[in-house]
Amino acid sequence: MLPIxxxxxxxxxxxxxxxxxxxxxxSVAQKQDTQNAREEYLSELLARALESANYxxxxxxxxxxxxxxxxxxxxxxxxxxxxxxxxxxxxxALALAIKIPLFKGYIGKRALxxxxxxxxxxxxxxxxxxxxxxxxxxxxxxxxxxxxxxxxLHVRPLTNYQAMFTxxxxxxxxxxxxxxxxxxxxxxxxxxxxxxxxxNLYISYPxxxxxxxxxxxxxxxxxxxxxxxxxxxxxxFDALFNEYFADDLNKLPYTKGKTVEIKLDNxxx
Numbered sequence: 001m002l003p004i005x006x007x008x009x010x011x012x013x014x015x016x017x018x019x020x021x022x023x024x025x026x027s028v029a030q031k032q033d034t035q036n037a038r039e040e041y042l043s044e045l046l047a048r049a050l051e052s053a054n055y056x057x058x059x060x061x062x063x064x065x066x067x068x069x070x071x072x073x074x075x076x077x078x079x080x081x082x083x084x085x086x087x088x089x090x091x092x093a094l095a096l097a098i099k100i101p102l103f104k105g106y107i108g109k110r111a112l113x114x115x116x117x118x119x120x121x122x123x124x125x126x127x128x129x130x131x132x133x134x135x136x137x138x139x140x141x142x143x144x145x146x147x148x149x150x151x152x153l154h155v156r157p158l159t160n161y162q163a164m165f166t167x168x169x170x171x172x173x174x175x176x177x178x179x180x181x182x183x184x185x186x187x188x189x190x191x192x193x194x195x196x197x198x199x200n201l202y203i204s205y206p207x208x209x210x211x212x213x214x215x216x217x218x219x220x221x222x223x224x225x226x227x228x229x230x231x232x233x234x235x236x237f238d239a240l241f242n243e244y245f246a247d248d249l250n251k252l253p254y255t256k257g258k259t260v261e262i263k264l265d266n267x268x269x
Contacts, residue, residue, distance in 0.1 A: 144177065
């Protein structure tokens with residue numbers, strides 16, 4: 001027969017494991033089609049934020065399909081605890097938005113990908129009205145699509161992510177806006193195409209990618225916000241961001257004084 005003291009220790013250990021399994025696992029949505037540096041950064045940033053806040057959680061990445069993504073914003077109707085996404089009024093109404101821009105505003109700065117043969121067509125574009133004469137492509141349910149349309153730009157919405165690159169590469173779409181932090185890695189992934197960044201022009205609008213937490217988990221949202229603020233204060237936030245994205249930002253083909261920034265309004269932010 002096992003000693004009483006040993007039995008108590010074993011029972012306590014099982015109770016601890018049970019608590020973690022039932023109450024402390026954090027189920028985070030993981031998009032199956034976009035596993036890249038941006039997603040890795042957001043995963044690592046989340047883990048470090050929870051560690052900084054001393055939150056005893058175990059992160060479990062939960063792959064979701066394209067069909068599931070459409071229902072993702074309503075965390076109340078799923079088994080997920082949180083996800084990350086560009087903000088919108090609808091998303092902020094359905095979940096707890098932690099309003100700390102995870103990409104420091106760079107998600108709203110958009111390089112224009114185009115067919116190499118089309119670059120010269122953008123040479124004299126300096127205004128929103130002039131850019132409105134060109135065609136763009138974006139995801140059908142992306143907040144960017146609505147922002148661009150609001151500003152009078154012609155946007156073709158698509159559901160197939162890779163098709164956006166293909167159509168732009170073939171010249172059937174004039175340009176495909178991509179954020180400063182992802183455009184270079186996407187060019188590498190599509191290196192067989194003739195896509196290039198328009199060097200004299202980019203667009204921008206105020207927006208941010210936030211962590212969104214289920215309304216049923218306010219303590220988790222508080223912990224993540226606390227951890228992120230601590231990381232901002234001690235420099236760990238900037239250091240991690242630079243580790244992932246500084247090189248890509250430095251490779252952008254823009255020259256100060258020779259590159260036009262066309263600013264868009266964003267009434268949805």
